[in-house]
Amino acid sequence: DSGVTQTPKHLITATGQRVTLRCSPRSGDLSVYWYQQSLDQGLQFLIQYYNGEERAKGNILERFSAQQFPDLHSELNLSSLELGDSALYFCASSVSGRTYGYTFGSGTRLTVV
């Protein structure tokens, strides 16, 4: 157990739907990062939150949004889902806004049918 908890582990949904992925960072970590991993694109950075505020943005689609709550857990919202959004979504955390190493969760496997 890495200490980073992601739920759900698997999600199957239809095109056009909206889903929410949840992440609880390791105790004491203030930064949360979201990554998307697909076979052809590898691990792609989506967004970072630090202590409740957005810190950095990557290749995140406009249909996707995220937030970090006062208790530091984070949610990634994916809407108007397309087949191409099927992927593994990972959350990672680190102590500060600057990382010398992430702790990753086990991921959420999203399948859009």
Next chain:
Amino acid sequence: TQLLEQSPQFLSIQEGENLTVYCNSSSVFSSLQWYRQEPGEGPVLLVTVVTGGEVKKLKRLTFQFGDARKDSSLHITAAQPGDTGLYLCAGAGAAGNKLTFGGGTRVLVKP
């Protein structure tokens, strides 16, 4: 945009052999990290190198950061089946927050 290229993409060796994985970029990184990922799990941090020319050893694994902080290598001595997995390098930019990941090297060590 910072890019990291890993080579080879796939490596299959016999138990007891040595292997080296390379991670190259034209960009300078403030730190470089190596992770190993197993199927169905998230990547697990192996090491972070920060100083150009730095060498770190973790049992049979040796990590090196290039002098110019643009490249790195991972060398495994006397590989074992337990070393099987996807090895990922990742570089942190000047802000030191988000990581750019390489495409990964899939290593298979056959008994």
